[in-house]
Amino acid sequence: MRMRPTLSWTPTEDLPPGTTDLEPVVEALSTGGVLVLSGAGISTESGIPDYRGEGGSLSRHTPMTYQDFTADAQARRRYWARSHLGWRTFGRARPNAGHRAVAAFEGHGLLSGAITQNVDGLHQAAGSEGVVELHGSLARVVCLSCGTLSPRRELARRLEEANVGFEPVAAGINPDGDADLTDDQVRDFHVVPCTVCGGVLKPDVVFFGEAVPPSRVAQCRALVSEAASLLVLGSSLTVMSGLRFVRQAAGAGKPVLIVNRDATRGDRYALTRVALPLGTALTTVAGRLDIPVDGQTAQAG
Template sequence: MRMRPTLSWTPDGDVLPGTTDVRQVADALSSGGVLVLSGAGISTESGIPDYRGAGGSLSRHTPMTYQDFTAGAQARRRYWARSHLGWRTFGRARPNAGHRAVAAFGRHGLLSGVVTQNVDGLHQAAGSRDVVELHGSLARVVCLSCGATGSRRDLALRLEQANAGFAPVAAGLNPDGDADLTDEQVGDFVVAPCTVCGGILKPDVVFFGEAVPPARVETCRALVDRATSLLVLGSSLTVMSGLRFVRQAAEAGKPVLIVNRDPTRGDRHALTRVAVPLGTALASVADRLGIPLDGPPPPPL
């Protein structure tokens, strides 16, 4: 049964009908040179929640800010206890049809690049290469004192050893890998320091209230300049970190296509918004283009 289109209301009062028709997305990809910009919505089918979609975690959870994290030891203890518990689930997430479709489009030479707002590494796990992680990656940690970087898996082992028996039941998981725990559940969780200098470790991600590194922004701007069109996947474009690239593409006269079930802040700049689940939409696009979602396993990273 054909779904009725939904209406997308933008802050400027424009109305863009949502559609189930993927033909314009398929047409853009068939021309090649498409830059993908993905958000949390592409990972929900892998069990990682969204911030702003229906039932999004922002309705019940305030993400850790950079200011809070650096302000005191108790905030960092609370963050690392929650994040350590969340990592157990987050680290088990696997790519879904949406991630596999993006990787397949890349293998067939249809993409000029992939920029993701996600910190989950699922694009790379699906086989995408040269992914720009706009907000960093939960798979890495960085020392705020000496700048040394390390593996999150190695840190997880150290936290396991320092907090034997720590296994509270979380009320929920958030897109940044932060599990919902009470202060009582956090208790006296032991935070591991940097192994190089003993300084403060932070996940190598951009917290709320923290700026995306300027060099990374410029890399993304250059990718937009080289692209023939911009395909936004699963992002509400509420924050400027992603919206600025949509505006850049639109100002350059490049088509912007969005796949997102809910209205987005970038709808006024878009040629179309496909309002169906991402896995379904991209699998349909791949089928229309005659591209199988599962290719040969990617070479080791």
């Protein structure tokens, strides 16, 4: 379950310090069988902010909870107005060097799989295949009544037609694709229903306070069991949805390696935490492994 964002974690002084030594990551990847677990931090270089890093969106923004969305029509209006505007920017985001390096590692047979906590689809856009989207995808919409799935672009078109002239200026965009708008800015926004049954539409993502589907959790646990090691990229591991896989790997004696600039809740289980920007770190690792990224051989650092 994704916990309510107000239940935050604060780093403690007994966590091991970060390092700039990438050799353990290089060694793990050269051995193969690495399972990647990525979080919002891998997408920040694509212009999508994270929740908890420096300047993270939780300092100014509380994401919609499942309970509020399902219980309150006004909350749904506010969500869809903000999300519709945010989608215009969010949908234009492109993969960065970190996403492309992960795809390159996969292409060279070094990964056993990939799990992402992100809902932006950037791993797939970079060429990664078989990525498990732990929290779903903003590119899909689901009806809460009949379960019909439909493309987000179709809903975007319908919302454009129902809200001609809706052009507010947002204060910012958040990791869930939600734009920062005031209540006054969303007051007259029109929400559209499911075209099949007239029911309530929701993005096909796991909201805070909502449970990750058990079958998806089981799939991820199986990936952890099959992996030789776990490489965490850009996640604070603050909530249990990702931390449980770190605990599982460590409990099975598998090396856990983390690349994240800030301390994480999983540091105590990790062999190392590399405190470097992800694009730089993963491109450097690719260079040391003589793996091309973007069709060019990366420069070894």
